[in-house]
Amino acid sequence: MAYRKTPAEISRLEAAREHLIAAATSVVTEVGWSQASVTAVADSAGIAAGSVYQHFSSKAALAVEVFRRAAGREVEVLGTVLREPGTPVERLARGVEVFARRALENRGLAYALLAAPADPAVGAERLDYRRRYRALFAEVVHEGIEEGLLPAQNGEITAAALTGAVGEVLVDPLGAGDGETTEALLTELVAMALRCAGAPRP
Amino acid sequence: MAYRKTPAEISRLEAAREHLIAAATSVVTEVGWSQASVTAVADSAGIAAGSVYQHFSSKAALAVEVFRRAAGREVEVLGTVLREPGTPVERLARGVEVFARRALENRGLAYALLAAPADPAVGAERLDYRRRYRALFAEVVHEGIEEGLLPAQNGEITAAALTGAVGEVLVDPLGAGDGETTEALLTELVAMALRCAGAPRP
DNA sequence: GTCTATATGGGGATAGAC
DNA sequence: GTCTATCCCCATATAGAC
Known part of the structure; x- marks a missing residue:
């Protein structure tokens, strides 16, 4: 048998x-x-x-699987956070913070997902997942506009800026090392994100 | 002789x-x-x-030279525009516009400079030039803060976001092709940049 | 199913003719 | 100084023993 x-x-x-x-x-x-x-x-x-x-069947197939697992986790987490209770502005702030915090806590992987040189198969996946990150950010921005909490704007561009800012922070060891500067960096990043989306000044 | x-x-x-x-x-x-x-x-x-x-002497040496020439031109142009007459806010707007317009007009090169997979020698140069782009943006942001035109903020992060946003626009063929969408895209990008830096709403 | 050993191919770099 | 031809290294992928 x-x-x-x-x-x-x-x-x-x-x-x-x-x-x-x-x-x-x-x-x-x-x-x-x-x-x-x-x-x-x-x-x-x-x-x-x-x-x-x-x-x-090939090295590329393994690489793509590695990428999908890791990037998929981030999309999952970001999507969850952005849909938790709260106003769109609150959720945006929390989403940026969590996204950036996770990236900073695992720089090597985040850099690999967002920016590191990779073979074309992984590059194609990366494009796909970047669009997903952006779409998630854009969604909450659009909600903010509809609810009158944010001014009219191109949410895609705002979302791109947010993704780009986090990526840039990772590329340059600017907010490296110790926890204190990390927290300060996150605070500034969130503040920038809210300005970027046009949220009312606190 | x-x-x-x-x-x-x-x-x-x-x-x-x-x-x-x-x-x-x-x-x-x-x-x-x-x-x-x-x-x-x-x-x-x-x-x-x-x-x-x-x-x-090597392929890498040639690649680095190619990179330096092209990236150096962009730094030059951006620096010039950011230092033309006008308020810091006006100069920031103009700088973002010119930087993005040039990138969109020569996507292939801009992508190579900002994002495309490259060998380590070029990668190191890229880090260096990204810091220069950011430093130029940050400089004008700091001036704006000093003159009381912009709120207190971490100018480096704002500058990173600006660079990241332009890069993201290039990566995804979102504002591709025809001139009309390009102009609309630039308008939105500049508006985002000004919000990002906390400039007074128009 | 996993190992060792090897085939295969491509790209950077060199040698020697002209 | 430039060409042709070739070498060499390295990484992927495969073949066949165990």
Whole structure:
């Protein structure tokens, strides 16, 4: 009756695959896409380079999976925060803060997701996910306009500016290191975001 | 007395080098850094691949030179515009407009300068020039604060947002093609920039 | 299924003729 | 000084043993 895999076999394979993805994610976080060779990833996962191809048909396929997992988590979190109770202005402030805080807490990964040189397959995914981040920000801006809390504006551009600002902060180790400057940076970033969207001055 | 090069020889060499840089710039503009192989660049310049190494010690050295020329022009222009007569707010508006307009008029090059995947040597230059763009924007913001035209704020973050917004617009073919949408886009971008810096509402 | 060993291909860089 | 031809390295991907 061994005409198909037992659940145990399946979960072993799944686990190996997940382990590989996790290892690849950590390599990318540490050294970036360009330095994340198949050999380096396999070493990190504790398997042979050739064995990678038991789980993914190509390096690009693995890279895309790594990207989707990580970027998907951020979209998920941002979407949740932006839809929590509160006025659109409050939610925008909270969304920017959480987005930036998470990025600053995991700079390596955030940089990989937002900016690091990557092969074309990942680049295409990145475009897609950047649009999603922007769409989420734009949504709450539009709500703010409808409710009369924000002035008429192109929400897409405002959203682009917000994404760009966070990215820029990550690129330049400006708000690096210690927690105190991080908090100050977040405060300023949120203040900028609210001005950017035209929220009433506090 | 042929113990040193004649002026004519020197200018011939200079010209060949300049021609090579120009060809490399156009290749990078069209296909990006990653596709700009030595062979492709040499073909474009009408010389053999090996001859490239008469002018540059490595591909990276050529790439860095291409980057510096192009990015340097933008810094120059932005600096000039931001220092023309007018209030800081007026100059900021004009600076953002010119910066974005130039980028939109030469998307390929702007994308290469701001965002396209590139080898590490170019990446390092990019960091440096991004800081310069930001410093220029930040300077005018600080002036605005001193003159009481803008509220207290972290000018670096505002400047980062401005750079990021322009970059984002370039990445996503949102304001593509025809002149009408371009103008509308620029208007919105400038409006966003002024809100971002906290300029009084018009 | 995972290993070792190797094939394959591309791009940067060099050598030597002209 | 420029060309042609080639070398060399590295990374992906595959083949076959275990």
